[in-house]
Amino acid sequence: MTLLTSPSASIVTLTNVEKHFGPVRALSGVSLSIGPGECVGLVGHNGAGKSTLVNLINGGLVPSAGEVSFPASGATRALEAGVRSVFQELSLCPNLTVAENLRISHDNLRGVGWRKRAHTEIAASLDSIFPGHGIDADTTVDRLTIAERQMVEIAIGFAPRGRDARLVILDEPTSSLDAGIAQQLLTHIRTFCAKGGAVVFISHMIGEIFQVASTIVVMKDGRIVASRPTAEFTRATLVDQMGHVAAETTDAVAQRRAPGEEVLHTGDGLVARKGEVVGLAGLAGHGQAEALAQLYLDRTSAWWGDKVPKVVFVAGDRGRDGILPLWSILRNATVSILSQTARHGLVDRAAEARVAAAWKTRIGIRTDDVRNLILSLSGGNQQKVLFARALASDAPIVIMDDPMRGVDIGTKQDVYAMIQSEAARGRTFLWYSTETEEVCQCDRVFVYRDGQISARLDGADITEDRILEASFQMQEAAA
Amino acid sequence: MVKTLLGRSWIWSWIAAAAAFGLIMLLTQGRGAEELAYAALSFGAFAAIVGLGQMMVITLGPGNVDLSIPATMTLAATLALKGMGSDPGTSLLGLAIAIGVGCGAGLANFALIYLLRLPPIIATLAASLIYQSLAIWSNRGLRIKPPADLADFATGRTIGIPNVALIALVLSVVVWIVLERSVFGRWLLGSGQNLRAARLAGIPTQLVRAVTYTSVAVLAAVAGYLLASFSGGASLNMGQEYLLSSIAVVVIGGTSIAGGNSNVPGIWGASLFLFLVVSMLNSYGLGAGVRMLLTGLIIIGIVIAASTRRGRA
Incomplete structure (x- = not known):
């Protein structure tokens, strides 16, 4: 199952990782390695184990067995290894401004004038991902539309925050974005990967997966059932791989x-x-x-x-x-x-x-x-x-x-x-x-x-x- | 037997009331027991009536409370006395006026809560300013005496028990039946636990809220009518002390402040206790400051005793 990247250079490596919640086996024997420049498209049903896998990578969960390591940076914690997550359920504080929200995940913004620096940083990130976005970094989040909030979350995910992002996990990032904005994001992901970053891209929009992913990983029932370069899949084979839940219908x-x-x-x-x-x-x-x-x-x-x-x-x-x-x-x-x-x-x-x-x-x-x-x-x-x-x-x-x-x-x-x-x-x-x-x-x-x-x-x-x-x-x- | 009795949260208010009674008796060496009990029943009856209403509202769940009780009492009493004009034989007319005022105030409170989506604390507090103003405006400094027959009834007794206490007792039984045996009571208790789940279970939750807010105001109005008849006329601050005591009797009586759970017997224990504790501190000759301090501490103690018991049960 290991991808064809030299393990020493990979940003994150999972070796035979398992995760149990009581008697429930959420993930069993998953091995995966993501190297610089890779964009992994992660697909599967609800309950296939995608979220569990993502949470193991970003340190939100501790594996029941197996190991999660970050060879490229030598760090022990996901945050230090430059792993970022952008979740589907919006996690911004609605009463704070866009710039203040950046501060929440950016410890080094402190001292006099931190708001100004935060403003500059988030504005630059928004500009580079979504040119012409029209979001003022000093507006409070509750005045933004759902799509704009999602854009801000993505921008925070890619922002430098004192240490460059190496791996950004995007969980259904485009579900609330319109086609044009989604396309800007996909373009940015390709640029980001070309510069040596890595992305895990979770989406139920098959078209986007094919556009952006260099590798597709298919999960089912807590296992990785397929993991191959995108070119080896067609839409039909991909849906086929995800399928088969019950036969007696x-x-x-x-x-x-x-x-x-x-x-x-x-x-x-x-x-x-x-x-x-x-x-x-x-x-x-x-x-x-x-x-x-x-x-x-x-x-x-x-x-x-x-x-x-x-x-x-x-x-x-x-x-x-x-x-x-x-x-x-x-x-x-x-x-x-x-x-x-x-x-x-x-x-x-x-x-x-x-x-x-x-x-x-x-x-x-x-x-x-x-x-x-x-x-x-x-x-x-x-x-x-x-x-x-x-x-x-x-x-x-x-x-x-x-x-x-x-x-x-x-x-x-x-x-x-x-x-x-x-x-x-x-x-x-x-x-x-x-x-x-x-x-x-x-x-x-x-x-x-x-x-x-x-x-x-x-x-x-x-x-x-x-x-x-x-x-x-x-x-x-x-x- | 003792264990199941101690498991009931209302028992604590009764124990406390009995203890306060006993302490006073200790001081007077048993003299005046009957007079004390009579006074406790008379004055406790008013707190019990408004407490019953407040209990129903608090049962609706967190954030539900009626702070307009004192103003509703005053307005109902003022208008009822004015309508009766001290003429004999008008008692029922006065009662009808009081109940009408209660219905109006309750519906107005709920309209503010429902239509303007105000939190009940704000809505009832704001409404109480209006009711108080109406009372001042219609009263104009007059002190109208209640009809003599009504005053006699309110201060009189039947088989040795104050008439006002008997009325409060009847109202308590009615409220108990509504809460424990009727479909409406189930709806009220269900809505107080989880409003959304109650609605999805088919409970007409807005109807429940409207009826409950109207009931509390009607009970307050009846209490105001009786209190004015009892004390020889309405005064503008007659309801004042019932703001705190209506809530205190609910809490001391063992009703869950989080909603969904009511306790009628506890209301009585708590009402008697509130009167007796003040009498006790008075008879021990304590100054006003110490008295209030001790009253506060004792209330806190009872609530803690009742709630930890429930936690273990």
């Missing part, structure tokens, strides 16, 4: 139901019929979760409660969207159905206890007493309670926001079966999932990219390849 498709009447049709083109399981696919963070939450909020009211809810929501982000932490399992499970059984506005506690007991058995919540606190359960079991909360209601539409996180395989299969049988009884499911295996069980799939639906797939068209194809930007970035 055809069974679920076999038992098609006759489509019922349309129960949902949104402005951006999301359509669902009675009794259908509709999937939302695409890469994480491309607007699926937001679209579903908005759909739920639009169809329910904060001002009155329906006796039988029109739509229920199964949260994926349990802590933020689902769990009511002070309550018992029982109260958490029944909160959405209180109005259904209430008499004179009072909770029917017997009915409530029956429902909770029934669902404890049906979905297998591991507890000896449903009156225990919800937080006494493991994450997966808490998730089951949230499923029970939604399915116990008679709501005709069930919205699920990537709800299988932390749920074990056995329960997953049970829940899949439950979803299919509930759908057969006329319920409609809207199901966002990051797992292709789950999406392939749906009757119809909408693939999201950049907050919009990029493809609609029906029935037999729902294949992993088609979903992948629609998830990634296949067009050449406009030159």
Whole structure:
């Protein structure tokens, strides 16, 4: 797997690096070496291990086994070796100016007049990467657009900061930039590499990878499955290398139901019929979760409660969207159905206890007493309670926001079966999932990219390849 | 049994109230126990009524509090007394006016919070200036006496218990049923734990907030109406001490300041305690400065005792 650079000259070398998070193996046996002048295009699915790898290189994580070294500089820490990272999630302080933000990662800017020096340095960096950027280094970051903030982050990443950058890691740097600005960045990366710098470039835009990378590294399931010069890949072989998540997809498709009447049709083109399981696919963070939450909020009211809810929501982000932490399992499970059984506005506690007991058995919540606190359960079991909360209601539409996180395989299969049988009884499911295996069980799939639906797939068209194809930007970035 | 009792956060306010009572009895060698209990119930009743309302608002979660309670009490009392004009047989009219003022003040508070997106502390504090001004404007220095029958009722007793305490008790039972047994109570407790999760679970969270802010103002208005009848008329600073005590009884009573958890019995223990601790320090002949210092320290001590217990439970 080692790249064809002499190891002594490489900026960073990883030797048989492994990383475990408890029992979870995030990275296993990865060896990689990046030398001066190289631009590595790093590609792979969500959860393939890209972020873990990047964090091992920049010192954010310590490997469980193996070694990370910086031979060219002889340094022991990534920062001293001139490794910089520019992350997808913007990490600037919004209340500070552009120049002040540079100071945060530049310790040597101190003493009288540091602002002036910071201003000069960041302005020079911005000018060299994004000529004609129009960003004033003295404006506070909260007044910049998302694209401008991303540009500032990139500029800080390439800025000298007292010690020249040797390796800059760019995680999805172009996702919020328009084509022209992205092209400026790609040009800068090529110049930077030509002068002996190195770049790790993570992108879901295949076109950009082919434009800028000298080497492409493909990751899957915590391993590097391919690492070759860019010229040896074609788009097709690259997508092929990333693919293959699950094979058994055809069974679920076999038992098609006759489509019922349309129960949902949104402005951006999301359509669902009675009794259908509709999937939302695409890469994480491309607007699926937001679209579903908005759909739920639009169809329910904060001002009155329906006796039988029109739509229920199964949260994926349990802590933020689902769990009511002070309550018992029982109260958490029944909160959405209180109005259904209430008499004179009072909770029917017997009915409530029956429902909770029934669902404890049906979905297998591991507890000896449903009156225990919800937080006494493991994450997966808490998730089951949230499923029970939604399915116990008679709501005709069930919205699920990537709800299988932390749920074990056995329960997953049970829940899949439950979803299919509930759908057969006329319920409609809207199901966002990051797992292709789950999406392939749906009757119809909408693939999201950049907050919009990029493809609609029906029935037999729902294949992993088609979903992948629609998830990634296949067009050449406009030159 | 003792262990489960000690695990209840409201028990501490009752223990503290009993201790303060005992210390006073120690000094008087048991004389005047009945009078002291009677006074504690009478004066504690007002703190309990406003405390119930404040508790519901605090249950809504961090940042939710009603600081307009004193002004609402004053305005409701002033307008109710003016409406009754000391005429006999107008008590219910006065009560209706007070409740109407409470509804108006509560809805106005929530409108400020919801429409202008003001933090509740600012919104209710600003609104209280308006209510206080309205009270001053309509009062114009007059001191109208409550109707004689209403004054007699407010200062009277039934089977040995002050009437105001009986009313506060009935209100407490109603609030307890709403919180512990009704769908609305579940909605309120759920919204206080995590507003977004509650909304996504189908709880009409804005309705819950609106009703809660209205309830606290209605309870304050009723307390103001009773207090004015009890003390022979409304005065402009009659509500003043209830700003702190409404919050103090909630905290001492064991209600979680972080929201999502209420405690009705604790409100009573804390209300009696607040009255008794001042009586105790008075009867030991301490100066005003020392009295306030000790009151503060004792409140802090009770809150710490109650919260560490809960932490271990």
